[in-house]
Amino acid sequence: MYRVIGIIVTLLLIISFLLAAIALLVSRISLNRHVWLAGFFAGILDFFYMPLKYFFYKFSDPRILDKWMVSLKNISNRNSFKKTNKRMIIAPHCMRAMDCPASSKRTGIQCIKCGKCVFSQLKIDAPKYGYDLYIVTGSSFVKHVLKEKNYDAALLIACDYELNKVMMGLKGKKIVTYGIPMLNDGCFNTKVDYDKVIETLKILSS
Known part of the structure; x- marks a missing residue:
């Protein structure tokens, strides 16, 4: 036996x-x-x-x-x-300017398009492709974001570790995810290839 x-x-x-x-x-x-x-x-x-x-x-x-x-x-x-309809972009606050004047709410940083960082342009471009933009300071903020609307897709911008972590977390909530890795890791002054962001938005809209 x-x-x-x-x-x-x-x-x-x-x-x-x-x-x-x-x-x-x-x-x-x-x-x-x-x-x-x-x-x-x-x-x-x-x-x-x-x-x-x-x-x-x-x-x-x-x-x-x-x-x-x-x-x-x-x-x-x-x-x-x-095939999804209600989409959001979740991006990390570490990409914003060091002297960012925007305030924070339960759903993240409220970008005012001051022109100091990439979020000013993304705040304009996201709605063009049918996305709501959320700039979060931690994974706990994602829980509050999910209460805003009944989203069925999330385009994520983050380091590879955070992308994978959030992808696993949202999988159980039946939200389709797609990740765009940042160019560097860190808690501040991080960057993303914005051309790649726009290219991805176009690909996922076709």
């Missing part, structure tokens, strides 16, 4: 290892080209996220794992995102 259980457990461990390894390989390939079954492999990486994160922390850079996972999820979610 115990021998049978041991064999079953060993087989499950081997299968889990192989699935995780294949999913990692596919996610790495997704950085450069389209891959099949992206949603399936993204689900596998979500399931094994914590042990994989520990592995990358020990032997590589955990940000690499998040980057690969975000790429895979973008491929998986792209077509579903295009």
Whole structure:
């Protein structure tokens, strides 16, 4: 009896290892080209996220794992995102100017289009493509944002870690996500390729 259980457990461990390894390989390939079954492999990486994160922390850079996972999820979610109607952009406050004069509410920073940072232009462009813009100072603000309207899609701008974290969190709320990584990490003075933002808005609107 115990021998049978041991064999079953060993087989499950081997299968889990192989699935995780294949999913990692596919996610790495997704950085450069389209891959099949992206949603399936993204689900596998979500399931094994914590042990994989520990592995990358020990032997590589955990940000690499998040980057690969975000790429895979973008491929998986792209077509579903295009079918959504009520969309929002969630962006981090760390991209705003150091002397930003805007005030903060439960739903984030209230941009006044002062012209000091990229949010002035994004505040103008977001409605053109059918998005509400939210500039949040933490993941807790996202909960308040979700109470504003019945959104079914979220375009996220953040570092790869935060993108992956929010993507996993909103998956359970049946909100389709798509992520645009920032050019640098940090708590302030972060940047995003704005041309890529506009390109993504156009792609997801086509």
